[in-house]
Amino acid sequence: xxxxxxxxxxxxxxxxxxxxxxxxxxxxxxxxxxxxxxxxxxxxxxxxxxxxxxxxxxxxxxxxxxxxxxxxxxxxxxxxxxxxxxxxxxxxxxxxxxxxxxxxxxxxxxxxxxxxxxxxxxxxxxxxxxxxxxxxxxxx
Numbered sequence: 001x002x003x004x005x006x007x008x009x010x011x012x013x014x015x016x017x018x019x020x021x022x023x024x025x026x027x028x029x030x031x032x033x034x035x036x037x038x039x040x041x042x043x044x045x046x047x048x049x050x051x052x053x054x055x056x057x058x059x060x061x062x063x064x065x066x067x068x069x070x071x072x073x074x075x076x077x078x079x080x081x082x083x084x085x086x087x088x089x090x091x092x093x094x095x096x097x098x099x100x101x102x103x104x105x106x107x108x109x110x111x112x113x114x115x116x117x118x119x120x121x122x123x124x125x126x127x128x129x130x131x132x133x134x135x136x137x138x139x140x
Contacts, residue, residue: 012058012107023057030133031057031109034092034101039074042132051139052082053130060106062086062135069122075112075129079122087128089114102128109134 014022019032029035044053053063053076063078063086071077081087085105092101092113102111112130120127 019057027056027133030131031111034110035131036112037075037131037133042075044076044132044135044137045074047076047137049137049139051137053078053135053137055104055107055109055111056134056136057109058104058107060086060104062104062111063128063130065137065140069120071120071127071129073127073129076132076135078128078130079120079124079126081128087111102130104134111135 016032020028023031026037030037047068048065050065052061053065053068054061061082063080063082067078067080067082069077069079081102088103088105088108090101090103092099099113099115102114103109104111110131111134112128115127115129117125118127119125
C-alpha cells in the first residue's frame with residue numbers, strides 16, 4: 001500500500017490508495033497514470049449537448065460545450081479551456097515526441113494533450129484533445 005501524496009497544485013491531497021478507491025480502474029489509469037483511452041469509444045467524442053465539462057476526479061470546471069468542435073481525431077476536442085487557470089500545460093516528451101500535456105489545475109489529474117497549428121477553423125487554432133473518461137458533462 002502506498003501513502004505517497006498526489007496533491008494537485010491547489011492542494012487536493014489524496015493518497016494513491018484513496019484515488020484508487022474514488023476512481024474506476026479506467027479512470028485511475030487515465031487520470032492518475034496519464035493513460036489514454038482508445039479513440040472513437042469515449043462517451044463524449046460526438047456529444048453536442050450544451051453544458052460544462054468537469055474533471056471526473058475533483059469536479060472542477062474545465063471546458064464549455066460551446067468551445068467543443070469536431071476534429072474527427074477520436075477524442076473530444078476543444079479550442080479553449082473554460083478559464084486559463086482551470087488547466088495546467090506541461091511539456092511531455094514521452095512517445096518519442098514533444099507534446100503538451102493538459103492537467104487539471106485543481107487536482108493535477110491528466111486530461112489529455114493540446115496541439116497547435118493544425119489548421120482547424122477555430123478562434124485559437126488549438127486542439128485540446130481530452131479523454132472522455134477524464135471528464136463528466138453537467139448539462140445546462
